Amino acid sequence: xxxxxxxxxxxxxxxxxxxxxxxxxxxxxxxxxxxxxxxxxxxxxxxxxxxxxxxxxxxxxxxxxxxxxxxxxxxxxxxxxxxxxxxxxxxxxxxxxxxxxxxxxxxxxxx
Amino acid sequence: xxxxxxxxxxxxxxxxxxxxxxxxxxxxxxxxxxxxxxxxxxxxxxxxxxxxxxxxxxxxxxxxxxxxxxxxxxxxxxxxxxxxxxxxxxxxxxxxxxxxxxxxxxxxxx
Numbered sequence: 549x550x551x552x553x554x555x556x557x558x559x560x561x562x563x564x565x566x567x568x569x570x571x572x573x574x575x576x577x578x579x580x581x582x583x584x585x586x587x588x589x590x591x592x593x594x595x596x597x598x599x600x601x602x603x604x605x606x607x608x609x610x611x612x613x614x615x616x617x618x619x620x621x622x623x624x625x626x627x628x629x630x631x632x633x634x635x636x637x638x639x640x641x642x643x644x645x646x647x648x649x650x651x652x653x654x655x656x657x658x659x
Numbered sequence: 660x661x662x663x664x665x666x667x668x669x670x671x672x673x674x675x676x677x678x679x680x681x682x683x684x685x686x687x688x689x690x691x692x693x694x695x696x697x698x699x700x701x702x703x704x705x706x707x708x709x710x711x712x713x714x715x716x717x718x719x720x721x722x723x724x725x726x727x728x729x730x731x732x733x734x735x736x737x738x739x740x741x742x743x744x745x746x747x748x749x750x751x752x753x754x755x756x757x758x759x760x761x762x763x764x765x766x767x768x769x
Contacts, residue, residue, distance in 0.1 A: 552702070581757075585739065587667075588761060589761060589764075590661075590665070590748060590759045590761035590762045591703070591758075593756055593758070593759075596755060596756065598755075603755050604756045605757050606756075623677060638702055638703070640702075643666075646693070646752060647705050647708075648693075648703075648705065648757065649697075649704075649705075650695075650702030650704065652700065652701055652702050652745070653702055
């Protein structure tokens with residue numbers, strides 16, 4: 549079974565730009581969640597989607613948004629990028645049994 | 660506000676030694692406590708997990724000890740190996756959401 553696929557793996561943007569990250573979950577997994585990983589902060593929860601509905605949202609500004617499509621694929625968008633948005637963005641899918649299956653992440657650098 | 664506090668931030672252990680990572684929490688609504696292992700360039704992967712009605716769970720060389728009254732849980736890696744060198748995250752779950760600790764970078768010296 550293919551794992552969680554995240555694209556792109558690496559990207560560089562400048563302040564003020566926007567970025568869209570994509571996540572394809574494991575086949576059959578309907579829950580997709582997103583995390584921001586930075587050194588010293590660990591994994592910070594962004595949001596979780598289940599069957600195209602956002603079920604939970606973390607404590608991030610409105611510049612961070614996401615969506616899930618009918619095939620469970622998910623995207624997250626960050627608008628008006630700031631230097632502090634530089635991080636590894638991880639997507640995780642779940643079959644609903646409390647286990648998260650993470651992708652390898654998209655590493656965003658904001659210059 | 661960090662809901663799950665993890666220590667130490669980094670840990671160096673000799674091969675064959677015991678690695679111990681600790682986590683503490685306050686929210687009594689947490690109902691599931693997993694540990695994730697992350698190698699460089701990879702996403703975290705579930706290592707072992709425990710529910711609060713159990714005081715200890717062992718899987719191979721990995722053991723979770725859980726103290727409900729103290730609101731603490733820890734990961735013990737027995738006979739630590741160089742291949743165990745990775746970053747370890749504790750986490751706690753409630754309401755369809757996971758809260759992660761800040762991570763511990765473990766280095767096992769041959």
